[in-house]
Amino acid sequence: MAASACPLRVILDEKEIRQLILNMARNGLGAMQPGGTLTIGARVIKNSPVLFIKDEGTGLDDNLLSQIGTPFFTTKENGAGLGLAVCYRIVARHKAKIEVDTSPQGTTFWIRFPNSREHYAFPVR
Ligand SMILES: Nc1ncnc2c1ncn2[C@@H]1O[C@H](COP(=O)(O)OP(=O)(O)OP(=O)(O)O)[C@@H](O)[C@H]1O
Numbered sequence: 001m002a003a004s005a006c007p008l009r010v011i012l013d014e015k016e017i018r019q020l021i022l023n024m025a026r027n028g029l030g031a032m033q034p035g036g037t038l039t040i041g042a043r044v045i046k047n048s049p050v051l052f053i054k055d056e057g058t059g060l061d062d063n064l065l066s067q068i069g070t071p072f073f074t075t076k077e078n079g080a081g082l083g084l085a086v087c088y089r090i091v092a093r094h095k096a097k098i099e100v101d102t103s104p105q106g107t108t109f110w111i112r113f114p115n116s117r118e119h120y121a122f123p124v125r
């Protein structure tokens with residue numbers, strides 16, 4: 001991508017972000033019927049780098065929404081209920097924020113990273 005098209009720099013832990021995308025993509029795929037589209041993308045929104053994972057699945061009701069990210073919370077027969085708990089920890093370590101847009105037509109998880117003017121305190125290992 002040309003430098004001008006990507007004006008913001010964000011420092012990420014590659015392994016952790018890979019894990020986050022995998023956990024969210026697996027959830028999205030599991031929530032959809034065959035033929036649904038899973039979209040993974042990145043954008044700059046209000047000066048902040050944002051990663052998003054969008055599915056066309058069944059969505060989350062208010063009760064579910066209030067419980068996701070709680071360790072061991074699952075609605076799946078063989079779920080551990082750890083996928084999103086791990087994602088929330090990874091996001092917190094990156095000083096990022098998760099927002100969820102959901103409806104019976106699908107769900108988008110938005111992960112907003114701090115912009116380059118915000119204090120960046122991700123520990124370098
Ligand atoms: N994209 C989504 N669409 C609909 N429901 C979702 C979505 N993502 C998560 N959920 C709901 O949130 C619950 C918790 O998700 P989480 O990833 O934490 O655990 P899990 O998928 O059940 O198990 P695992 O530990 O294998 O990931 C799921 O059981 C599911 O009910």
Ligand SMILES: [Mg+2]
Nearest residue numbers: 023027083084
């Ligand atoms: Mg999961």
